Amino acid sequence: MRLSQFFLPLIKETPSEAQIASHRLMLRAGMVRQLAAGIYNWLPLGLMVLRNIENIIRDEMNKAGALEVLMPTLQPTELWKESGRYDALGKEMLRFPDRAERELLYSPTCEEVITDIVRNNFKSYRDAGKNLYQIQWKFRDEVRPRFGVMRGREFLMKDSYSFDMDYEAAKKTYNKMYDTYLNMFARMGLTAVPVRADSGAIGGDLSHEFHVVAETGESAVYYDKAFDDIRDGKVKMTTEEMRQLYAAADEKHDPNAIAPDRLREARGIEVGHIFYLGTKYSKALKATLPAANGEQVTLEMGCYGVGVSRLVGAIIEASHDDNGIIWPESVAPFKVGLINLRVGDAKCDEMCSTLYGKLQAAGVSVLYDDTDERAGGKFASMDLIGLPWQIIIGPKGAEKGVVEMKNRKTGEKHEIGMDEALSKVVPPKAGMAAL
Amino acid sequence: MRLSQFFLPLIKETPSEAQIASHRLMLRAGMVRQLAAGIYNWLPLGLMVLRNIENIIRDEMNKAGALEVLMPTLQPTELWKESGRYDALGKEMLRFPDRAERELLYSPTCEEVITDIVRNNFKSYRDAGKNLYQIQWKFRDEVRPRFGVMRGREFLMKDSYSFDMDYEAAKKTYNKMYDTYLNMFARMGLTAVPVRADSGAIGGDLSHEFHVVAETGESAVYYDKAFDDIRDGKVKMTTEEMRQLYAAADEKHDPNAIAPDRLREARGIEVGHIFYLGTKYSKALKATLPAANGEQVTLEMGCYGVGVSRLVGAIIEASHDDNGIIWPESVAPFKVGLINLRVGDAKCDEMCSTLYGKLQAAGVSVLYDDTDERAGGKFASMDLIGLPWQIIIGPKGAEKGVVEMKNRKTGEKHEIGMDEALSKVVPPKAGMAAL
Known part of the structure; x- marks a missing residue:
């Protein structure tokens, strides 16, 4: 993508309405814009990151055998009366009549609807053992929406629901999700600490919250220091x-x-929650299946949530510096930022064009700064948006046939040849044929 | 995907509530389930098709240089008061207060919000020439929602909006979208006839609706018979x-x-609409940019919609027979249906496993019917869900080392060797190394 063709409205000043780093940086980097309290427009750079996170989650859920569905954002309130939760969420749940005066709600969560799908479409014990997930927008009418997308009102969530014939099978499903969650957060460059959480009236120890450790975290977490060692790669x-x-x-x-001497105390950002539900909803909604012996069994459920839009903020909280965002490669909107320091200079233009073409041919996502802004502005912008690699081409280097390559995370810079630069960002197998 | 692990609740009977083929078939094939009037749950098979359509649209829009954004489903009504459309859509637009008694609406379209984004974030004529699109759920409170996803209340739409400095540039953008639309519908196996449509008060001839010809179409379309010849490949x-x-x-x-003698009259299903808006919204919302000479110019806009969820129904209307759906390969949920006619027979199981493994290794999506249903039921189910290719393995064939291969569209069946079957569905380059 050429920057001159892209839509990247950067902000130089620190926005006064933002209290935390991720909110400030998402506004400054042109990722989101607020439309109303807790309701955001996602601009191209922000949406790219959101989609990358979504795809990692989808991939890990699919690997775990979960099946993707999509439930509508608006739902009739009848099912919530049947489950007994019609009033449970209070004013957080937005309810309103449609033109025929039937009451609808904007879904804050989907236990009722998914259980309704299951009771109507599962026929026997052979259908059990399934884990159904969706990645869908939800709405919760928070009293004080704040911290940007970290506590928005309209937010993107991955929610899944499992249906098993007995407790043992439900526990196995739960454990699989525990592993899946650790994998998905690791792939995003995060270490999430799985803390035991309150499982309320249902009891048991099958409730874990996954917290990303960050100074701005909203809650205290206490954990064995081995988690830090694991994160730092000191312990496997x-x-x-x-x-x-x-x-x-x-x-x-x-x-x-x-x-x-083993205890660590920190602030955590909750990005996921897995929860054994037992028969709370299946009993209320009469979701039963005949077992192999013909007996009707009330299904054992679990629910598993991930805050997808919240993760964009959480990753930034966990990975930024004074100059801007530092994206882990797996979620970065582009892997490479290519900076032409003198647009109009024949050698610079040619070298940039060549490199841009080769990166694209090799399938490496690249943002090419082909604008005529000054060098200082270009450097600051590229640091702000946090792409993992910068390749900088100026008249002196172009003369010698070298580029400057910068690692955004470590800050290391090296003057190297074009082929060496390519070899650092092109995956070994994927693209070498194209070079 | 193994059918035993999939969630595919097929219905044998014809659902009484469905009046048209696509609605009947989407229910019978386990693609969707109605949650409330005009509001649907998407089950795995339906969601796969929806995503395939979405990805073709995204790809074609990106090729045309458009940039993807995402606007929230809920929006404050202030912008609609500013544009003068607050009452224009009547009860079709769902409006309701949030807990702070601020009025929100569920977006039926996004001219106001995108124009607001542009006026706040474009700085000069250099930012113009952009076409911003989103693929997002919308809500229109239809009096009589019907025909399944063809006229739902909550529906998925691709809507894009272009902003140019003058009429000539806007017309060029419009023409590019005209081409893009023909490409995207062709990639879905459709011939869409672009009919000149009413451009209302704005005037001019820059308004086209794209209609898929089908008996159940909601409106009459009149067109040169050359369009049929083009569709049939007789004319380029x-x-x-x-x-x-x-x-x-x-x-x-x-x-x-x-x-x-050149006129054809038919029924059409509208699946897309492109529209030159002029300065209708940019004027009302004061979206202006300084031109190169410093003068403030009111932006020339265009809007371009595609009914994404509606397309799932429209494709089925255009492509089905008495036995079920016939998916064009580009949007099919799986390319191949693999039928094991005798699960438990060692040779059948082994041959199916081998083929299943090879297809997956080659990146060919396959649904493997590994259930113990009877042959007749398996054939009927596979025809109903309409995958382009069926590979059928029974005890006799397994003994001889051959499979039966069926083309769902033509009905042609051939007894062939396993390698020949593979060569028919594996793209020449992609997968041969894996075989």
């Missing part, structure tokens, strides 16, 4: 071993359960 | 030549404008 552990490590959210923390 | 024409052909919707039809 299986998920089975990780599950034995101490990790708890505020309300569950027990100082006696962990040696003081 | 450039888009420039096509634009000279006669084609008109009901209200614009002029019997004197075309020789009677």
